[in-house]
Amino acid sequence: MIDPWFSLRLSLLVALLATAVVSVAGTALGFLLARVRFPGRDVVDTLCTLPLVLPPTVVGFFLLCVFARRGALGQYLYALTGWTPMFTWQAAVIAAVVIALPIMVRTSRGAIESVDTTFEKVAYTLGQSGLSTFFKVTLPLSSKGLAAGIVLTFTRALGEFGATLMLAGNIPGKTQTMPLAIYQATQTGQDDLALGLVMLMTITSFGVIFWTNRIGSKW
Amino acid sequence: MVRAISINRLQAKLTHKLSGLELRVDFAVEGGMIVLFGPSGCGKTTTLNCLAGLISPDSGLIQVNEKMFFDSQARINLSPQMRRVGYVFQNSALFPHLDVRRNILFGIDDWNKEKQKQKLEYLVELVHLNGLLDRRPDQLSGGQIQRVALARALAPEPQLLLLDEPFSSLDMDLRSQLAEELCRVQASLEVPVILVTHSKEEARQLADTVICMEAGKIRAAGSPAEVL
Numbered sequence: 001m002i003d004p005w006f007s008l009r010l011s012l013l014v015a016l017l018a019t020a021v022v023s024v025a026g027t028a029l030g031f032l033l034a035r036v037r038f039p040g041r042d043v044v045d046t047l048c049t050l051p052l053v054l055p056p057t058v059v060g061f062f063l064l065c066v067f068a069r070r071g072a073l074g075q076y077l078y079a080l081t082g083w084t085p086m087f088t089w090q091a092a093v094i095a096a097v098v099i100a101l102p103i104m105v106r107t108s109r110g111a112i113e114s115v116d117t118t119f120e121k122v123a124y125t126l127g128q129s130g131l132s133t134f135f136k137v138t139l140p141l142s143s144k145g146l147a148a149g150i151v152l153t154f155t156r157a158l159g160e161f162g163a164t165l166m167l168a169g170n171i172p173g174k175t176q177t178m179p180l181a182i183y184q185a186t187q188t189g190q191d192d193l194a195l196g197l198v199m200l201m202t203i204t205s206f207g208v209i210f211w212t213n214r215i216g217s218k219w
Numbered sequence: 220m221v222r223a224i225s226i227n228r229l230q231a232k233l234t235h236k237l238s239g240l241e242l243r244v245d246f247a248v249e250g251g252m253i254v255l256f257g258p259s260g261c262g263k264t265t266t267l268n269c270l271a272g273l274i275s276p277d278s279g280l281i282q283v284n285e286k287m288f289f290d291s292q293a294r295i296n297l298s299p300q301m302r303r304v305g306y307v308f309q310n311s312a313l314f315p316h317l318d319v320r321r322n323i324l325f326g327i328d329d330w331n332k333e334k335q336k337q338k339l340e341y342l343v344e345l346v347h348l349n350g351l352l353d354r355r356p357d358q359l360s361g362g363q364i365q366r367v368a369l370a371r372a373l374a375p376e377p378q379l380l381l382l383d384e385p386f387s388s389l390d391m392d393l394r395s396q397l398a399e400e401l402c403r404v405q406a407s408l409e410v411p412v413i414l415v416t417h418s419k420e421e422a423r424q425l426a427d428t429v430i431c432m433e434a435g436k437i438r439a440a441g442s443p444a445e446v447l
Contacts, residue, residue: 118312121273124299125306126326127375136325140316 002181002190003173004197008204010089011178014164015157018096022153025097026104027146031134033105034112052102059098060166067094067167089175091168096157103156104149111145112138144216151212155205229253229379229411233269233279233289242266242276242435250411251427252402256419256447262435263415264309267381270413271306272299283379283411305372305380305410309387311364313356319367320352326375342370345404362393369401373408380405382414386421398424423447 032038033045051059067074069084078084085091115138123133139146161179168175170184178201185194230247242262255263268274270281272288275296281289283304288297313322323342324335343349346366356364365385372380385401386394402425405412416422422429423443430440431447439446 116312118308118310119314121271121299122306122308122312122314122371123325124273125271125302125304126371127300127303128326129300137314141314 001172002176002185002193002197004181004193004200006173007176007178007181007197008200010092010176011158011201012204014089014092014096014160014177015154017093018100018157019150019154021093021097022100022104022157023146023150026101026149026153027108027139029101029105030108030110030149031112031138034109035117048105049102051098052106056095056099056160056162057166060095060163063095063098063163063167067091086167087169087171087175089168092160092164092175092177095163095167096160099160099163100153100156104153107149107152108142108146111142111149114145115141147212147216151209151216154208158205158208228284229413230280230282231266231270233266233276233281235265235269235274235276235279237262237265240265240435242269244432244435244437246430246437246440248411248428248430250409252405252425253411253413253428253430254422254426254443255413255415255430255432256417256422256426257432257438258417261432263417263432264383266432267306267383267413267415270379271304271381272297272302286378303375303377303379305375305377307365307368307372307380307382307385309383309385311368311385313359313364313367313371315356317355318352319348319354319356319359322356322367323348323352323370323374325371338374342373345373345407346370346400361389362397365389365397366400369404373404377410380408380410380412382412384415384417386416394421395424401425419447 029048033041033048064071066072067085069075069078069086074084085094119137119141120133123137128136159179161183164177165180170176170180176184178197182194182197182201185197228248228250232245233242235242240260240262242265244262244266255266257263265274269276270288276289276291278291279289280287280291287293287295288302289295314325317325320339323339327335327338330338343352346369348363348366348370351359351363356367359367369385386397389397398421414425426443428440429443429446431438
């Protein structure tokens with residue numbers, strides 16, 4: 001049975017958690033790519049972009065290879081904890097993180113690259129460490145770009161379908177996010193329910209973007 | 220020609236290869252106002268960056284008082300944070316997200332509040348910033364921006380002060396006014412100042428010692444009357 005309110009709550013929870021993870025990891029990776037020269041940088045750069053280019057089902061397949069009970073990481077996780085993320089709501093978070101990460105990496109990288117490195121040099125000569133310079137100078141000066149990246153991350157995570165289906169499955173009341181519920185409603189001929197879900201999703205997304213835009217313009 | 224002057228407070232002997240320029244400088248100066256003079260692209264700014272620790276020269280040594288900043292043979296290379304060098308960049312680079320007060324206090328934000336307040340009052344007096352502390356950099360004039368940048372560099376009590384074309388964006392009147400102020404500040408603080416310029420006027424007006432650079436080398440060094 002499709003439970004619209006459960007699906008909406010789950011979708012928002014998954015998107016929020018994924019956004020929290022991606023905001024931190026994506027900014028760190030964006031900073032690394034923008035400011036640090038290291039061997040294998042181009043490979044990391046390409047890997048960070050790949051999930052954006054590949055169909056989500058392909059990403060989902062790779063995630064299965066990694067997180068399934070006998071997967072590259074999943075087997076150790078299962079051996080240690082007796083738990084597997086497969087077909088849990090946590091799997092939906094993993095899928096959303098991997099799918100949305102490239103957007104955050106690319107926006108944060110652009111935002112950080114646009115900060116004149118002279119400001120960072122000034123901070124060094126004033127005795128500030130690399131970390132403190134990042135938090136006091138680089139981060140505030142790139143905050144608008146980072147905020148845009150965070151909003152995009154949230155919207156992408158909210159709409160995630162393909163990889164989520166592969167990894168978390170489509171279990172009503174357990175892993176069925178809004179996009180999955182809409183798909184199932186149309187497949188089973190429940191057109192009125194599908195329309196209701198679509199409206200709910202559209203109004204929620206409209207509200208989120210409208211609200212963040214309002215905050216952004218006041219800032 | 221490379222010529223050493225006198226060895227006491229600042230000694231720098233360095234070589235550094237850049238694309239299209241080989242920097243090879245060797246000088247030692249005893250405080251006062253030192254002007255690095257030469258055409259654009261002759262390696263003046265690179266020299267300052269080496270002194271500040273923002274660039275590691277290929278070889279050589281840099282010593283300020285008894286403190287060794289850089290010695291390629293002994294593998295000493297202090298980070299910019301450890302050198303305590305004040306640096307006013309060409310575009311002044313005030314932090315645009317901070318007001319004047321927080322710009323000035325940026326390098327001493329770990330001091331106790333009372334000491335910060337005293338230092339702030341002293342610097343406001345020294346470079347005439349009364350009434351400007353709550354302004355943002357985009358609300359300041361060119362001359363005010365340079366004064367704030369100078370105050371910010373002086374706050375952590377540097378043992379060497381570097382100024383990269385500090386007056387280049389100012390009109391003539393303001394230039395000579397600020398140059399006079401700078402001389403006064405330099406005289407009241409006992410810290411060696413190295414100022415980079417491509418203006419002969421400025422070099423004449425300001426320098427105790429002029430170091431003339433050309434294509435990465437020191438062409439002449441001495442008093443303004445001798446070398447300009």
